[in-house]
Amino acid sequence: MQKVYTKIDSIAGNVITVRASGIRNGDLAMVTSAHGESLANVIKLDREEVSLQVFSGARGISTGDKVRFLGVPMRISYSDDLLGRIFTGSGKPRDNGPELTENLIEIGGPAVNPAKRIIPRNMIRTGIPMIDVFNTLVESQKLPIFSVSGEPYNEVLARIAMQAEVDLIILGGMGLKFDDYLYFKNTLEKSGAMSRTIFFVHTASDPTVECLLVPDISLAVAERFALDGKKVLVLLSDMTNFADALKEIAITMEQVPSNRGYPGDLYSSLAARYEKAVDFEGAGSLTILAVTTMPGDDVTHPVPDNTGYITEGQFYLRHSRIEPFGSLSRLKQQVNSDTRDDHRALMDGMIKLYAAYTEALEKKSMGFQMSEWDDKLIKYGEMFENRLMDLSVNIPLEEALDLGWEILAACFEPKETGMRSELVLKHWPKEAS
Amino acid sequence: MAKKGGRVTGINGNMVTVEFDGDVSQNEVGFILLGDQRLKSEVIRISGKIASLQVFEMTGGISVGDEVEFSGLMLSVELGPGLLTQIYDGLQNPLPELAIECGFFLQRGVYLNPIPDKSWEFTPRVKVGDSVFPADTVGTVPEGIFTHRIMVPFYLAPSAWTVESIKPAGTYAVRDEIAVIKDSKGNKQSLSMVFPWPIKRPITQYLERLQPKEPLVTQIRIIDTFLPVAKGGTYCIPGPFGAGKTVLQHMTSRNADVDIVIIAACGERAGEVVETLKEFPELIDPKTGKTLMERTIIICNTSSMPVAAREASVYTAVTIAEYYRQMGLDILLLADSTSRWAQAMREMSGRLEEIPGEEAFPAYLESVIASFYERAGVVTLRDGSKGSVTIGGTVSPAGGNFEEPVTQATLKVVGAFHGLSRERSDARKYPAIDPLESWSKYPSVIDMAKVDYARSILFDGHEVSQMMKVVGEEGTSVEDYIIYLKGELLDQVYLQQNSFDDVDFAAPIERQQVVFDVLFKILGAKLQIEDKKTARSTINEIRQKFVDWNSVARNDERFEMYKNEIEELVGGQFVEYEGKAAKILQVK
Incomplete structure (x- = not known):
């Protein structure tokens, strides 16, 4: 009635x-x-x-x-008609297409029973060596990109969206600048990925409440597609805006704020969304990649801090590079043993040497005496940064691993790498040795 | 007693206010009737004729005027044989059974029997006419590797009851009547193998509480040697995200030398529980030869499950722990993470519009945390046997800052503090427990004088390394440099432990003693070394041997070989023992 x-x-x-x-x-x-x-x-x-x-x-x-x-x-229509369409945070069309009213599903549904979850097992290839080699993205993972304003996080997100081997991409935009929205739209249209993409976009000029609905609506649709056997990748940008919208409503409702004005249930609210990431036994999966901008580049700010406790690792995007330190994929161990025999060793070995490089760099800037070893490290560090860390590098995992060996061979003797001798013997580039 | 009822007058998040008739008690369970669903909730405040209830489910769809039914019982768990190997949510709902019933998702309003309807081989311990008190054993059933005592329910009046009838040995269903007892006034009470107990009341059916002294061996070197935990004690592990809290808890749950491990996954990632869930039934416990699952109970209320049930989950876990303690067993309760539990309290406090304390945590935060940890302890039971509950809780401080209220309130009441540091985890030094900041009030498995001496090397070495950052290696004396290297050696070969190595992941006490003795003699020795380069290469060589030694099994013949090689290596440069070390070694 x-x-x-x-x-x-x-x-x-x-x-x-x-x-x-x-x-x-x-x-x-x-x-x-x-x-x-x-x-x-x-x-x-x-x-x-x-x-x-x-x-x-x-x-x-x-x-x-x-x-x-x-x-x-609150409900949203669920059917294949959603594909290629663009909606607002409340599910209204933004693209002049028809409104969808068939087969409505509820949003913000119950949590998945932990007993029904399975251990994640499939890698998602992105073509970015810093992800594929060093912090592998895994199906059903929830992973934020910690960044600051001005960094090309939306570009990274768009690139992953285009290259990731998934059936379906759902982009949830929260407080997006209109330019960024157009950038996503144009990039995906140009690459032909639009037909397997659904947009739920709240731009900075739209009403705040719609911002709050974006994650729920995106994830409700994603969950359904996953249950129907699709591999779904959900991109959320930017979750800090979502948290700020939560803050705004909480303050309006005169709730007692806990930390820097954010409501006491910030952790639970973020977790309820991120925990939607799942691999359904016998059906599809849902992977979440989200941008969290850190106000003032401060990782202890409540939003990135709470996020870090919820997600399965994090990527730090700084100076247009995915940082090798701090970035972490907690699930990489589940998949990187079956990619190639040298994957794990190379991953650890190269990072350890890179850590030594930063120490050598520090030593150099302090004016302490440099040894021959320090010089080698500095050569290595620079090659690593230019040839692997640069975000424009776009190569499959295997090529990236070969390139890693090439860089090592160009700078070091095999025994200086600190890796198991049999591995080095097998993968060391022939012409260099 | 007539069924008490009421009607919903307001809804705010997961809090519902109800106008009731009759009497309602604090912490009583009520059910909100929503169509054919019954949503469980708990009374958390009463004011006049209005009760505030926290609902353990999502509150969407409830409307003002909906009927509420009060149960007359406080929030309770069911205790009895069959708890082991179970996976429960925070309210003791069995999750695998729920999955069979409801599929992928947690459907609200579905509550199943926590204790499975199974039959057990019952052996009576009392006969007709015997006099028994609550918590006395009337019989036993074998539950996996344990003898599960069937006890007189704890909630009965603490007076002598007379056994009126008792079933002979045989197989009975868990809910069958196995005995009837009556009190002095002739009131009869029928007993089955299960009975309820309210989770927020500690079980105190023991003669006395004792000082926790016996070490609880975790087989993690830095803990057992430097920062020990005692059976019946409490400890906390605060640390920023990514510092390895959960891996540490996971290692402890596998290796700890106790009878039963209860894991309370409280408001953390579901994926982590899944690993335990899938691994434990496969892993064999070397002590018993059975799978680890047989000594494990998992209480799992992950972050996306309703927040009020998260608050209940740690109490559910500790109540089950206390129940098994009553059987003379040693229980380890691992709560990951207590911060999420505190946050659940904060959420409810906010909805109740209470005056907030620091960081909006309620003013009673400290007393609630204190009374939770106080439920740990080693006790003598009425039959003379001893049982213990040890509680280890992780804390997830906001921003990794230990000055926040939950960490501080916890530090006040625990006996050991294992603080994880971002610096160490970034440098991949695992377990990332900070050896300089952390402390323990419990006795170590190793001679305390030696441990203190080793710790002082660690402190001095750290000081030298700080100085070296300013003046460079060239400005440091050889003596200082050796102290620095000794500190590094201790850190790398003893404090750090590889949880992925087949041998190194667990270091039994005997092994720790052997290794530490060898190491102590190096730390305490004055060495004949002229320059820094030789110092570095000598210590590096020793380090390499130790690393190899650590990954060789105790029964491997190379174990003695490495020990001898290390001793020879040191012997070459040995001059004499440094004053304090010499004293410690002579005293021995």
């Missing part, structure tokens, strides 16, 4: 309250004002008093506006 109310009691931020009865927690309502219609959902009930957050914002809403309860929670 639909009920219409025409008296709004209070309006604060994007939250309005009306007096109504028989309303269920989480239900949707349609708010009709002079500026058009907007959906809203119930976020709090206190006797007759119903608080709703208005998706398009409460700006311009009058106390006499009409609120019509729809009696259903």
